[in-house]
Amino acid sequence: MDRTRCAGAAVDRAGGPRRPDRRSRTRIRRAVSLPGRLPPGIVEAVETMRAIGIDVGSYRLSLYGLFSTLVVGVLLYIAVRVVMRAIKWLLRRNPQIDATQRLLTEKLIAIALFVFALLLGIDLLGIDLTALAVFSGAAGLAVGFGLQKTVGNLIAGIILLMDRSIKPGDIIVVGDGSAMGGPPLPGGMPNVGRVAKIGVRAVNVITRDGRKHLIPNELLMTQAVENWSYASPEVRVRMRVPVAYESDLRRAQRIIVETAKANPRILTEPEPVVWITAFGERAIEHELRFWITDPESGLGNVQGEVFLDIWDRFQEEGITIPYPRRDVRLVPGDEPEG
Template identity: 70%
Template sequence: MSLRASLDEAVAWMKAIGLDVGDYRLSLYGLFSAILVALILYVAVKLSLRSIKWLLRRNRQIDDAQRLLTEKLLAIALFSFALLLGIDLLGIDLTTLAVFSGAAGLAIGFGLQKTVGNLIAGIILLMDRSIKPGDVIVVGDSFGWVNKIGVRAVSVITREGKEHLIPNEILMTQEVENWSYSSRTVRVKIAVGVAYDTDLRLAHKLMIEAAKESKRVLAEPAPVCWITGFGDSSVDHEVRFWITDPEGGIGNIKGDVFLRIWDKFHAAGIEIPYPQRDLRVRDWPEEAAKPVKPKG
């Protein structure tokens, strides 16, 4: 028996195994063909996407946001084309499945409403370039830099190394602080109080010097120091300085400047006051004023 005859016999045997659903025949051969066609098309789409990504990454004329947007749009187009091509290759008559496809489409529409919304929101984010990979953003309690913009969510890496997956819709509907949208330069403010008998001009000079000596603080715009008020126990100041690497964290740069101010104040004898309260007794009972005799 030739190979062709064996194949024909195997195909006839697989077609014989199945069941009829109305005018449509579901057979083992149809199932095998569908799986084979889906596998071939899936591999072809994945290889095509890998080649497209390789070409886009070699193109230095587009930025990361444009590259991601192009990749996602091409992926949607290729998968849609593969689906239509697979239906055509398998010879599926969609008119016979009109009722079923309508009900399934309605169910999928309700179930995937959020998914589709997040997909569209992600595409819009990439198109208007309001949020890009590498940006430093604040969304609610999440602070970090954008690792990647996915189909469903944006990956944000925090300073603790945690990865927060924030749905794309949230970034479209809620307030988002983008510290590097138009410029990566960020101003940092710290509050410092000094005693009332302090030489304020000397304190100003020392605080500005402390900020300038920190490695991450920019020389231009230069750090400044202002009096913000006269408190109960201190003259309140605010030191303002600029950094250009917010992804490096804010707490550590504040701590470094605070420590330098502490060292300079300690060397200059400047006191950082803390709240103290004096208790004044207007009337003291005579019984309480008498000395207490020890027992025994």
């Protein structure tokens, strides 16, 4: 009786019996509910899967735990995908949000949802992270080195979307064009491409020849990027046109400008201009400069049209375009011995 009273007094002084913690309640609930609600075969299978495993410190790594982790992970992944589809549908229906802001919002919400799903999965599975403290240092170091570039590209992509320096649909040139399929094309035309998509890791750029290039986001932050669509879609094009010394230069210049103005893709304001740039060995070098508003439609095609029209007009007006030629003169002398 005395011991019972002392125990009762101790319980009363503590404010009642101590309630089991959350993990203990979960184990008690499983122990009570599983045998009464599940068929005997499933209960035996669960117990067998729990028996197969290894102990890592105070944590039991069993086959049942791996199966539960897989099921919870798949369900959470499906839930995140469904929620993301609903959010994308809502964002696309809002006309006040442009494509860049929508893409940035989708990526930030996706990151937040995946982090929340990860924490929720750890809580549902009852994983004790302190049991993994032995491996956390080495694993964290390995993951840090392995994901260094990935995290850098992710942050660079978010920065690109926030400052809106590069947007889907922009026409860009990265560095010298080597990241987009090679150096500048013949004739001095840069290898340009249209930004199709800004992803988590890379930017999808489609060049004029139909090739798709995945340029890492970090590369766009560290290299010089020429964005033809950043401030204005207007781009100036330069063309070299040689004229023979024997030709009427003023008439040739007038023909060059008139030919450029006749092209529908070339702007009339500012109007095309032509300048003498050098007195070459065989010709007087001219440079035609004009503006276009649709560089995504190509530069080589508009240059080819202007060159062909200039050639036709020069043929009609009798203006010649010099070309390299070699004169061979035979000096009279002794005949070769034969």
